[in-house]
Amino acid sequence: MKAKSSAVGLRTRETFSGRNAFIFAAIGSAVGLGNIWRFPYVAYDNGGGAFIVPYLIALVTAGIPLLFLDYAIGHKFRGSPPMAFRRLHKKAEMFGWWQVLICFVIAVYYAVIIAWAACYTWFSVTKAWGDDPAGFLMGEYLQVADEVNVQFNFVPGVLIPLILVWVAAIAILAFGVQKGIARSAMIFIPLLFVMFIILVVQSLFLPGAFEGLNALFTPDWSRMADSGIWIAAYGQIFFSLSVAFGIMLTYASYLKKKTDLTGSGFVVGFSNSGFEILAGIGVFAALGFIATQNGQAVDEVAASGIGLAFIGFPTIISQAPAGALLGVLFFASLVFAGFTSMVSILEVVISAIKDKLGLGRVSATLWVGIPMAIISILLFPTTTGLNLLDVTDAFVNSFGIVAVALVVVIFLTAGFTALPKLRDHLNKTSSIRMGRTWMMFVGGITPIILGYILIDSLQTMISEGYGDMPAWFVGVFGWGMAIALVVVAYLLSKLPWSSKSALHDPDIDGEPVSAPILDPEIDAKEIARHDAETGEFAAANAPDEPAAATRRSARNGKDRP
Structure with a gap:
């Protein structure tokens, strides 16, 4: 793929066609599975309506400031995470590879959840789970093995849709930033919002819906003094915005020179949170219905994660009027939200390899996408895939994303020179200017919160272990994986860059550029x-x-x- 250039013989870095294309892509990344199946329960479990206050404070004091930090690094240094951090400081490249490897791990298991949701979209029409959604999920569909280990007993009902998910993702990414990522997001995100609004409206008309909403939004103000609620709010914002592990940094590197960074960031941040609240309304209206139907309290049916999506909602679908429509809307929303997030996660890895090796778009996409697809297909559509997904997800989030975010923030804050320069870059073209308050949020509040979350996770995991998983399994695929990410990131940072990759700070006055490349056609x-x-x-x-x-x-x- 050969982009336009203002200088003879130079190829510019791919760019989004404009601000709207970037915003749709960024929202597509931020709005993912966690918005739908995690936020409603976290809010309910942490004071209901009272949780909205610390949630919004966390958004303004940590989520959006970190989003701006990613934007500033990506846009100023115009590269994938390894290249951007290398241009920032020659010893910082490792941080970029750490982020890339985290995205690698997440993508290989994230794809299988999308495959499940795609299958359940059809199962909603036939109500294939019958009267036992839990038994159907673990038995007939996933065929989960009794023993916790790694086997290669493939489940056809998962394997085939997983292959299709990977083919679709690789195809979109091969088309590039604008024709692939942006165009797909501009189709999927409006569809996602329309489908979910219809789902919410349908849920609100279910008998008992307002019992669920009362449970979700009735504030328990006594919980406001509980530090755990504030940590939960910051954790939810941090994980839901796709910040600090390379995605928004990579997307920002594809922006043109005169882009309103902070204005775009506020649109993305509040759109993400707006969708989470919308998801909370839809999910708890449906939970209120099933609680009323079964003569239970809402807290007896409330759940999150895989349990909510693949056990709780099928129960609702079986009993609700027009349940098939409700199910199709819910699981199709999971597919669209998950797929746009998966595309953004994969792009981080592709962009890094593209920069490091000097490859073209299609070559980099195939060199990255095919091996990742093979790993995903070998490990997760199997009878032991669910346990592997469970452990990997827990550790890559707690000791991958949180750890790298904390280290990067501390690195940028040390010396008091990087943050002012990044703030100045934000202010060059942004409609909302950042001052010392932004630096205080990034360099003061954020590392304290991240440090607390990391230490608390470490203490809990060390003292209690991880569920009833065998120690060797957690040691290899949990602790071992988390440590390996750091080691491999360091080794990758020591490999030489392609001669096509310019490692000096790019020309700030030009359009986003990758390495200057000599065109052999020019005499x-x-x-x-x-x-x-x-x-x-x-x-x-x-x-x-x-x-x-x-x-x-x-x-x-x-x-x-």
């Missing part, structure tokens, strides 16, 4: 002519580092890292 005379006009083209494309160093020294008075 020496044309290069010489352009060099005479600009004074930098030939040097920028020189294959040897000494020449490039000479150019940088002449321009800046010193070498840049």
Whole structure:
């Protein structure tokens, strides 16, 4: 794929066509499975309506500031996480690879949940689970093995849709940033919102719906003094916004020069939270119905995660009027929300390999997508895949995403030089300017909250273990995986970059660029002519580092890292 360039022989970095395309893609990344199946229960379990107060405070003081941080790094340094951090500081590249590897792990198991949801969209029509949704999920559908280990006994009903999910994701990503990522998001996200609004309206007309809403929104103000509620609010915001593990950084690197970064960030942040609240209304209206039908209290049927989606909702669908429509809307929403998030997660890995090896879009997509698909297909559509998913998800979130976010924030805050420069970059083209308050939120509040979450998770996991999983299984696929991410990230940071990748700070006044690449079709005379006009083209494309160093020294008075 060859993009336009204002300079002869240069290929620019892919870009979104405009702000709207970026916003749709960013919302597609942020709005995922957790918005639908995690937020409603977290809110209910932490004070109901009272939870909205710390939730919104967390959004303004941590979620959106971290979102702006990702935007600033990606847009200023114009690269994938490894390249952006390398351009920020020569010793920071490892942080970028850590984020890339986290995305790698998440993508290989995230895809199988989308495959489940796709199957359940059809199961909703036939109500295939009968009178026992739990037994159907664990037995007939997933065929979960009694023993916790790793086997390669494939389940056809999961394997085939999983392959289709990977084919669709790789195909979209091969089309690139604008034609693939942005266009698909501009189709899927409006459909997702329309479907979920219809689902919410249908849920509100179910008998007992307002019992569920009362349970969700009745505030328990006495809980406001409980520190656990505040930690839960910050944790929910942190995990739901797709911040601090490379996604928003990568997307921001595809923005054009004059983009309203902070204005776009507020749109994405509040759209994500608005969808979460909408999901809470729809889910708890449905839970109120099933509680009323069964003569139970709402707290007896409330659940989150896989239990809510694949056991709780099928129970509701079986008993609700027009239950098949409710089920199709719910599970199709899971498919769309999960798929747009999966695309964004995969793009982080593809962008990093593309930058590191100097590959084209299609080549990088295939080199990354096919091996990841093979790993996913070997491990997760099996009779032992559910337990592997459970452990991997818990550890990559608690000791992957949280840990790398904490380390990056501390690194950027140390020395008090990086954050002011990133703030200045945000303010160049943004409609809402950032000041010292933003730096205080990022460098003060955020590391304290992240540190608390990380330490609390460590203490809990060490003292209590992880459920009833065998120690060896947790050690290999939990602790072992989390440690391996750091080790492999360090090793990847030591590998040489392609000669096509420019590691100096890119020209701030130009459009987002990747490495300057010499086009062999341009003859020496044309290069010489352009060099005479600009004074930098030939040097920028020189294959040897000494020449490039000479150019940088002449321009800046010193070498840049």
